[in-house]
Amino acid sequence: MAGPHVGGPGAALRRDQFAFGPLEEGEALVEPILGAWEANVDHALARSPIDVCSSRGENTVVLGNTGVVRVLKVNAESRDVRAREGALCLLLPFGRTDRFGYAELAYAYDEPGTIGLLAKQSKMDVRLLLPVPEDTAYSLPQWAAYGRYFTAWDNWHKAYGCWRTQVADDDPANHLVFGWGGGVAFAELMLAKRAGFRVAMTAGSDERIAFLRENGITAVDRRRFPALSLPTREERTDRDRHQQRRTSLAAFRDLVNELSDGYGVAIFVDNIGEPLYDVTLGALAREGVVATCGWKAGMRLSHLRGAECIKRHLLVNTHVWRLPDSPGIRDFQEAEGWIAPKGSTVIYDFDRVPELADDYTNGRIGSYFPMYRVNPL
Structure with missing residues (x-):
């Protein structure tokens, strides 16, 4: 460059x-x-x-x-x-x-x-x-x-550890881990699946939906919610666009409730950022964790601090991983086939x-x- x-x-x-x-x-x-x-x-x-x-x-x-x-x-x-x-x-x-x-x-x-x-x-x-x-x-x-997997390893273990500080002994099978689409999210959900959680992830193509299903992840067709992202600056005065978003939000929340028995997402892997952050928070369970290690579409986030405190939501931010942990992660990949x-x-x-x-x-x-x-x- x-x-x-x-x-x-x-x-x-x-x-x-x-x-x-x-x-x-x-x-x-x-x-x-x-x-x-x-x-x-x-x-x-x-x-x-x-x-x-x-x-x-x-x-x-x-x-x-x-x-x-x-x-x-x-x-x-x-x-x-x-x-x-x-x-x-x-x-x-x-x-x-x-x-x-x-x-x-x-x-x-x-x-x-x-x-x-x-x-x-x-x-x-x-x-x-x-x-x-x-x-x-x-x-x-x-x-x-490997880079997506090493990053996922670090982010998942920090997020899971934080979740366990508030939900100490409940069976993960009672809880949903959800991810917006991406290679790191896929790798994290495979770890969550190993830990016994229900796992689901969005995908926007038939190819990716088939891939997720082949790997035991509930595939959520992103095309079912076409207006889920925040309106752009140009769309903010478009009343029809806001109504479309409300429709997409309601449908998405219904799906999350169905997958989580009405409790919401225990750990939400969100590496997208601003356009979907309010959707992430709205889908999060009490004592839920937002796990993020990337910022594909927006770094600046905002939330209502009081509401997040009352719901005991935790936000986990990580970047890359710890250099001395690298050999151990590699050895886990080779031994366990998490690759x-x-x-x-x-x-x-x-x-x-x-x-x-x-x-x-x-x-x-x-x-x-x-x-x-x-x-x-």
Whole structure:
């Protein structure tokens, strides 16, 4: 990504040569194999919520911070067994961490000087390279989707822990976990399902509805509620639009009541934001939790504080995960099969990355796990 913002997401990308210096102590030269197309790449191309070029003080940024790389060379003075030459590794997207190991700045996003996976070769800190398990039962595309799963792991465990502080011993089978559509929400609902909860999630296409059903999640057809989002600025004076929203809201709440025996959602995974936040709160049970680790369509939220206090609603905000937890999450994925289902990914060749950017932004991708191939395996 280079220069000023000049239009759509594909137009913000430019293929060019770039140079980086020799390997510093503790760095590895890598060859990206597969990169996952994450929401942060879309945000970077849209220059919202921040302009990463301006934030980093750089004219050109190489994006792409989750995926699989092959290690070509490791600095001889800092050879790390985890990142030995020839190893296939997951890139962990940590630019800067706080004292507890949580991300403050993201690698290949807002951390200056970091080089992402949208390059034929790159160099990175060996501490950010986590080997794919040897003799793994899963494919590289399944592993390349790990970023959504690691993020979901952290968000789910924090949300579930908060819920248990108020609902200490009731059976999860009596409670509903609901998610607005997305790969992270899907991964969280699979954890909720393992924990014994009822699980449901919205989807806006026949392909995704079938996918959710195949994986044991109650699929809610988003097309049944066409006016559920907040009216746009242009629609605020349109009385018909407000009536349509009231109709969609009533139908959605009826469905939630049906799925939850009238109690509402125990844990609501909402990574959309402002357009649906009031719907999320309206569907939430007493002692319910809103779990969020993203902001696809609006960062600024508002609610009636008194009402939220009386209902004992908790709001859990997380971002990425804790760096030291990474090996344990990977090992859980390998041991338990909590990973992108086989055949669920869609892969664009490197030359088609601008097309991938446009398709993602405009909702033309059926898979929850879009990715790009940089180099052959």
